[in-house]
Amino acid sequence: MNWHIANPNTGQAMSDLLVTTLTHRFPALDIEVTTSPCGPASLEGHADEALAVPGLLTRIIEAEHHHPGCRGHVIACFGDPGIAAAREVARRPVIGMAEAAMASARLIGERFSIITTLARTVPLARRLVREYGHAQHCGGIHASGINVLDLDSDSAFQRVLEDSEQLLSADQSDVLILGCAGMAPWAPGLQERLGRPVVDGVSAGLQLLVHLDQLDLSPAKQHDRALPIDKPVIGPHSHLYARLHEDTRS
Amino acid sequence: MNWHIANPNTGQAMSDLLVTTLTHRFPALDIEVTTSPCGPASLEGHADEALAVPGLLTRIIEAEHHHPGCRGHVIACFGDPGIAAAREVARRPVIGMAEAAMASARLIGERFSIITTLARTVPLARRLVREYGHAQHCGGIHASGINVLDLDSDSAFQRVLEDSEQLLSADQSDVLILGCAGMAPWAPGLQERLGRPVVDGVSAGLQLLVHLDQLDLSPAKQHDRALPIDKPVIGPHSHLYARLHEDTRS
Amino acid sequence: MNWHIANPNTGQAMSDLLVTTLTHRFPALDIEVTTSPCGPASLEGHADEALAVPGLLTRIIEAEHHHPGCRGHVIACFGDPGIAAAREVARRPVIGMAEAAMASARLIGERFSIITTLARTVPLARRLVREYGHAQHCGGIHASGINVLDLDSDSAFQRVLEDSEQLLSADQSDVLILGCAGMAPWAPGLQERLGRPVVDGVSAGLQLLVHLDQLDLSPAKQHDRALPIDKPVIGPHSHLYARLHEDTRS
Amino acid sequence: MNWHIANPNTGQAMSDLLVTTLTHRFPALDIEVTTSPCGPASLEGHADEALAVPGLLTRIIEAEHHHPGCRGHVIACFGDPGIAAAREVARRPVIGMAEAAMASARLIGERFSIITTLARTVPLARRLVREYGHAQHCGGIHASGINVLDLDSDSAFQRVLEDSEQLLSADQSDVLILGCAGMAPWAPGLQERLGRPVVDGVSAGLQLLVHLDQLDLSPAKQHDRALPIDKPVIGPHSHLYARLHEDTRS
Amino acid sequence: MNWHIANPNTGQAMSDLLVTTLTHRFPALDIEVTTSPCGPASLEGHADEALAVPGLLTRIIEAEHHHPGCRGHVIACFGDPGIAAAREVARRPVIGMAEAAMASARLIGERFSIITTLARTVPLARRLVREYGHAQHCGGIHASGINVLDLDSDSAFQRVLEDSEQLLSADQSDVLILGCAGMAPWAPGLQERLGRPVVDGVSAGLQLLVHLDQLDLSPAKQHDRALPIDKPVIGPHSHLYARLHEDTRS
Amino acid sequence: MNWHIANPNTGQAMSDLLVTTLTHRFPALDIEVTTSPCGPASLEGHADEALAVPGLLTRIIEAEHHHPGCRGHVIACFGDPGIAAAREVARRPVIGMAEAAMASARLIGERFSIITTLARTVPLARRLVREYGHAQHCGGIHASGINVLDLDSDSAFQRVLEDSEQLLSADQSDVLILGCAGMAPWAPGLQERLGRPVVDGVSAGLQLLVHLDQLDLSPAKQHDRALPIDKPVIGPHSHLYARLHEDTRS
Known part of the structure; x- marks a missing residue:
């Protein structure tokens, strides 16, 4: 996987649609579309987005953790949910559709x-x-x-x-x-x-990732884009920051 | 509980501090400070906020569910995390600090x-x-x-x-x-x-709730403030919308 | 009088209407509605407002002079006439409707x-x-x-x-x-x-005064909100600043 | 008088200064500088301005009433006090310095x-x-x-x-x-x-009046620049609108 | 020539129209209308404007070179083509219509x-x-x-x-x-x-030149309004800067 | 030539520098850098830019005329001189650095x-x-x-x-x-x-062209981006529109 398309909802159909569309449109690119592990089946409001973001962050962190070749991420939902948060946890560029x-x-x-x-x-x-x-x-x-x-x-x-x-x-x-x-x-x-x-913003986001990659531009990792501070997190996502900082240390 | 102060982080110390401060400052008000059930111990960035919001939404929905007398909610974190989402799930006013x-x-x-x-x-x-x-x-x-x-x-x-x-x-x-x-x-x-x-925005938010209450102003529940559509939600917060719409039906 | 509603026009009927409305709506508040001593019977333009403001300032200064318990002022006209000037002469908060x-x-x-x-x-x-x-x-x-x-x-x-x-x-x-x-x-x-x-902005203004009072927030009295400089004033309002600075000295 | 420079304060020294300066600078223009009949000796704040405006409006109405040749007005104070109100009562252009x-x-x-x-x-x-x-x-x-x-x-x-x-x-x-x-x-x-x-805005304002005059541009007298509605006015300026509408009828 | 109206297109008819209109409207002013020596017959888009500007700059430089009494320039096209460039090459004010x-x-x-x-x-x-x-x-x-x-x-x-x-x-x-x-x-x-x-912006521009002249206001010639740096220019306008700086030296 | 880098100044050294830089950086792309046929040797102000634009438009029109494979144009000067005009004459995308x-x-x-x-x-x-x-x-x-x-x-x-x-x-x-x-x-x-x-905006502009190309996005050719109207043009660029419309007809 070079290019990570993060479908922030849990609807597998949407992810399948994106796989079909994008691989047909950009056959030369090594694309992977992930589906959020938790949250609503579709995102049509602020609360939908809010519930979707932790799963989205998980997929972004996993993508960078498991795929050293991952070159960047597109958030495949028009509200660009969690874009600022995603930019904190990602080392590679994140672009909203x-x-x-x-x-x-x-x-x-x-x-x-x-x-x-x-x-x-x-x-x-x-x-x-x-x-x-x-x-x-x-x-x-x-x-x-x-x-x-x-x-x-x-x-x-x-x-x-x-x-x-x-x-x-x-x-x-x-x-x-x-x-x-x-x-x-x-x-x-x-x-x-x-x-x-x-x-179509998903295609546009994907190609803007390629664009940044060609330019050898990596995101600034400071100010409000620096990695989150490693701190205790309670509940279903308690592991998230630990994994993130584990990557940093290694 | 009339007035719900939602501490969106999981640090009980912050909640205790707010209880002490607010009950001393506003002894006549029936205030309750809740602590988020999941998320980071403190919020100092976008990802911290994003992980905190589902817990915050839970506390807001619970407050209205269990306390029919609940008159409104303050989000007690300066980034006003999840304010738009909270305004969707709440029937009563939500104010960010x-x-x-x-x-x-x-x-x-x-x-x-x-x-x-x-x-x-x-x-x-x-x-x-x-x-x-x-x-x-x-x-x-x-x-x-x-x-x-x-x-x-x-x-x-x-x-x-x-x-x-x-x-x-x-x-x-x-x-x-x-x-x-x-x-x-x-x-x-x-x-x-x-x-x-x-x-201090927490005190200010609390008093603005009182202000709205005195004016008999309830939030608009339409456009991007309408209740979330009842749809399948996977994972730790799968129950959230169900409970919300159950309240509506009853 | 704790709460001063300043009707900046000279129409007594409007003041009566506000008294009836507000005392019925907020029976626990010690409200007084004043009518401007000079100016137009109703305010429907810039000149109407301009002629009304000196009378409005007079009523605001009088309210603080004669009523030490006065907690603040609402300008009960939607154009918020004279709000900046009123904020200079008042020591207590002034809010426009x-x-x-x-x-x-x-x-x-x-x-x-x-x-x-x-x-x-x-x-x-x-x-x-x-x-x-x-x-x-x-x-x-x-x-x-x-x-x-x-x-x-x-x-x-x-x-x-x-x-x-x-x-x-x-x-x-x-x-x-x-x-x-x-x-x-x-x-x-x-x-x-x-x-x-x-x-309704009059009710809203009144409750925002209560809000500020509960927060123990008094206006900044510096920059363009400092008391006017004591200087010679000719004509019908020649006494205004003198009275104001007399209060300061005492 | 063709060109009316309205000094909105009651300081005769300022008016004299402006007469000297402007007549020396623009000897060909028939300029008159008026001093406000009431208000503060100098304008250094919002309240100063508010007290000055009724006198300013009086001078503007008088200038058009007594001098049919009056081509326009400059408000000779940098805060442009009362400019919107002046534009309502004047038939000729009003420009703030x-x-x-x-x-x-x-x-x-x-x-x-x-x-x-x-x-x-x-x-x-x-x-x-x-x-x-x-x-x-x-x-x-x-x-x-x-x-x-x-x-x-x-x-x-x-x-x-x-x-x-x-x-x-x-x-x-x-x-x-x-x-x-x-x-x-x-x-x-x-x-x-x-x-x-x-x-210097006073000179600039004067020359912009000449500019508009050369272009035969008169102010729009509608919306918030229409003449004030003739209505009862109490107190020192009770005559103002009457005179204004008298001019209209004649 | 005191007042230079620069018609930036090459349509002589437009220039004639402006001569007729302006001399009739402002008989006391010594106006000259120039027509651009090169470019489109009328300007109805960005490219039209771009092709017109070098000719416009030429006319502006010539006007100041040949007419020491030239007091300023109006760009007589509603897009204000080349206004920033004209302000660099001109020593006198340039105003767009x-x-x-x-x-x-x-x-x-x-x-x-x-x-x-x-x-x-x-x-x-x-x-x-x-x-x-x-x-x-x-x-x-x-x-x-x-x-x-x-x-x-x-x-x-x-x-x-x-x-x-x-x-x-x-x-x-x-x-x-x-x-x-x-x-x-x-x-x-x-x-x-x-x-x-x-x-009509042409008349307005002309009268604003008179306005600036009466105020003895000349343009700032610094930052992005300083004369262009004298540098090699190839092609039809190779002489432009040389002439400009020749004027400066003399 | 697929990708046209238009150096809008007449300095061949700058063009050479860009050839070296870009071909080294993006060896897989078929890039051509053109130098403006007329105008200043470098662009450091509005007049410099204005004199450069007709030459730039010429190069853009030529590129599309002679190279049917031309996929788009970058204006290689930080002021983005003539970008709106270039977008009118070009059928392919134009991007400013x-x-x-x-x-x-x-x-x-x-x-x-x-x-x-x-x-x-x-x-x-x-x-x-x-x-x-x-x-x-x-x-x-x-x-x-x-x-x-x-x-x-x-x-x-x-x-x-x-x-x-x-x-x-x-x-x-x-x-x-x-x-x-x-x-x-x-x-x-x-x-x-x-x-x-x-x-570096030149590289960024080049890659954004690739981006648009991958998305199959061609510029809107309407409103202020429609081809210039075919009209008489006098002087050194009299042939420009004719050539442009000749391409359209053929």
């Missing part, structure tokens, strides 16, 4: 719009747009009203296609960002039909 | 400065200042260099006092915010010595 | 919308939203088209109720803020009908 | 610094810089520590000269803005000695 | 709207609004859909008139800004028909 | 600092930081005081190394960005000595 999608969109258009799943995820995306500094370049954030677990259907694709045509025009936007990892397979098809660039 | 401290400071001064523990927490506070909309009114954020677990000493108090005098003057700030729950007991003493308002 | 409403709304929802009286007050509210740092969280500001002096009718309530339902939905907002002191009595009724939190 | 200074400075340099009188005026200037949209181009705001009434001395000039040299360099600023009407006479001398552009 | 229009609009209204030519110029105007610090005061930017070269017709005027009425109302804007030099002749007529202030 | 450096730095650290050449370039970099949305994450921008053409020396390297150590610490920054293409060869050496990530 929302972050990757927005950074990539800005390179190919002046304004982007985002289409997400349920309306409740819109405020989460709004916050990320601000945090990543793209507020001036975001034309709009729109919910398709489709549940993550219902994305896998032709009618869902058709609905997102129709919505996207309208919203890109109304927002005067150049680029469409797919606001859910489950939409990753749609990017080429939507792009062809819409005649506009369509960004 | 950083949020409360900054909102209160703005009412009594034009500019505030923050003193935190370790340097690694400074970027976390910087992010909160931006998120809460106070960037124009924050004179500076400074690390005392003192570890959370070492706060309980006279020399620590003395050092923070001296640092604060200097930084308030250099920042042209009117108000000092204490950037750690462990500094809560110091507020009156520092305020007297400095001759300037000093805000 | 717009400031209080917005700070409270942010604790219980991600986005708020404001409903005001006449269209000419919308730009004033827009400016306050920016100044207080809430631009990212304000869904919209809307005029009901109702004159302050015409608020006291069932049809006015009905109209605001209908408008509010629509605008909250269009703005994707969680909380409604009432943009006029004259709407204060409506808060509970609107909240019940809308099924969303509705914030 | 701070607003004029900053707008002019931006045309001749990338960054400006401001030197004011007492430290307590610094937060006022900071707020204006934000409000007028120049936060990204303001290198710094500095107090000279000199009281308005003590500006008229060689040592004051010398001190400001020395301070300015240092602060322009430290701020990497291109332009110096004089943060008090009382510094107006210094602009040419300072500019010569510093070798950098130095902006 | 968009910059001038926005600064003037802010003096007479709280919010402005812009009407431009083709839709492709809207993002350019959006960027300028941000850069000049007016984002909070811009109600909207709208394309009329009319090509620059087709502006000279009654139907074009009529269409812009109708669009403007609608958009000012929808944007809640007080002032209309004409987003193309070719609309300059329309300002008085539109203003009369709309009953709202209408700003 | 400053844009690339900042986007990459944000992926591996919370805050970055920039070191440039001469002080006059600092305001240019400041503007880019704002435009690209990174103002909240830029710790500082610093001039080394070294002229572009003097970069090629051991003493220059040593001086930048020493400066960088200091400024990263003072700015509390995690990442160093090299603010000049001429510093490209230093990145690995500085990174090793500083123990912190050091970003």
